[in-house]
Amino acid sequence: QVQLQESGPGLVKPSETLSLTCTVSGGSISSYYWSWIRQPPGKGLEWIGYIYYSGSTNYNPSLKSRVTISVDTSKNQFSLKLSSVTAADTAVYYCASLNIYCSSTSCYQRTVDYWGQGTLVTVSS
Amino acid sequence: QSALTQPASVSGSPGQSITISCTGTSSDVGGYNYVSWYQQHPGKAPKLMIYDVSNRPSGVSNRFSGSKSGNTASLTISGLQAEDEADYYCSSYTSSSTLLFGGGTKLTVL
Numbered sequence: 001q002v003q004l005q006e007s008g009p010g011l012v013k014p015s016e017t018l019s020l021t022c023t024v025s026g027g028s029i030s031s032y033y034w035s036w037i038r039q040p041p042g043k044g045l046e047w048i049g050y051i052y053y054s055g056s057t058n059y060n061p062s063l064k065s066r067v068t069i070s071v072d073t074s075k076n077q078f079s080l081k082l083s084s085v086t087a088a089d090t091a092v093y094y095c096a097s098l099n100i101y102c103s104s105t106s107c108y109q110r111t112v113d114y115w116g117q118g119t120l121v122t123v124s125s
Numbered sequence: 126q127s128a129l130t131q132p133a134s135v136s137g138s139p140g141q142s143i144t145i146s147c148t149g150t151s152s153d154v155g156g157y158n159y160v161s162w163y164q165q166h167p168g169k170a171p172k173l174m175i176y177d178v179s180n181r182p183s184g185v186s187n188r189f190s191g192s193k194s195g196n197t198a199s200l201t202i203s204g205l206q207a208e209d210e211a212d213y214y215c216s217s218y219t220s221s222s223t224l225l226f227g228g229g230t231k232l233t234v235l
Contacts, residue, residue, distance in 0.1 A: 035224075044128060044214065044226055044227070044228045044229045045163075045171070045214055045216075045226040045229070046226065047216075047223060047224040047225070047226065058222060058223075060223055061126070061221065061223070062126070094170060094171075098224075099176070101159075106222075107222070108157065108159055108218050109159065109218045109222075109223075109224045110159045110161070110176060110177060110218065111159070111161040111173060111176035111177070111216070112161065112163070112171070112173060112216070112224075113173060113182075114173075115170040115171055115172070116170065117169075117170055118170050
């Protein structure tokens with residue numbers, strides 16, 4: 001069974017860049033699509049984006065201008081960078097595996113299979 | 126893109142059945158059979174309970190079932206138990222190639 005573990009700073013200053021890494025164990029990073037999802041305190045879930053081991057990505061349009069997701073297959077890790085953060089970006093950030101079905105023409109995000117435990121990132125000066 | 130619409134809260138007594146709805150549009154819930162349900166206990170990560178509208182992952186109790194009619198998906202929990210008290214979220218693939226979550230429903234077991 002795939003296990004995921006987020007790591008990174010728990011406090012980021014406004015206007016700076018939030019950076020998190022997810023380490024994958026119990027499976028190859030080449031076998032799945034990988035995603036970041038966040039949850040502001042007391043609120044619901046928001047999909048941020050996903051990456052495939054090949055490097056292809058898909059981002060939430062509402063965050064696309066500020067988000068970069070990358071993958072390091074040699075370390076079995078993938079990462080999130082969110083630039084120009086504000087207090088509204090304060091949230092628990094989850095890394096997760098995404099089950100995607102791809103036809104000849106489109107890819108469909110079916111479900112989130114496995115979740116990391118989540119890490120709280122607070123944006124504050 | 127607005128979140129899928131879920132009731133803020135539902136409640137039921139042990140042994141009873143409850144249903145949580147998840148309403149979207151023809152561009153998400155109604156257009157694809159890629160609706161999932163997740164259970165989240167306080168301070169914990171969400172756990173997948175239902176995928177592809179009505180399929181249960183291995184290890185999930187058969188007390189949990191899912192269905193869909195038009196633009197509304199539903200999660201039913203039968204034989205309610207104290208351990209079912211949690212937040213529940215739905216998700217759906219959308220025509221914009223994104224994953225959209227519901228606002229969440231707090232289930233209280235009385």
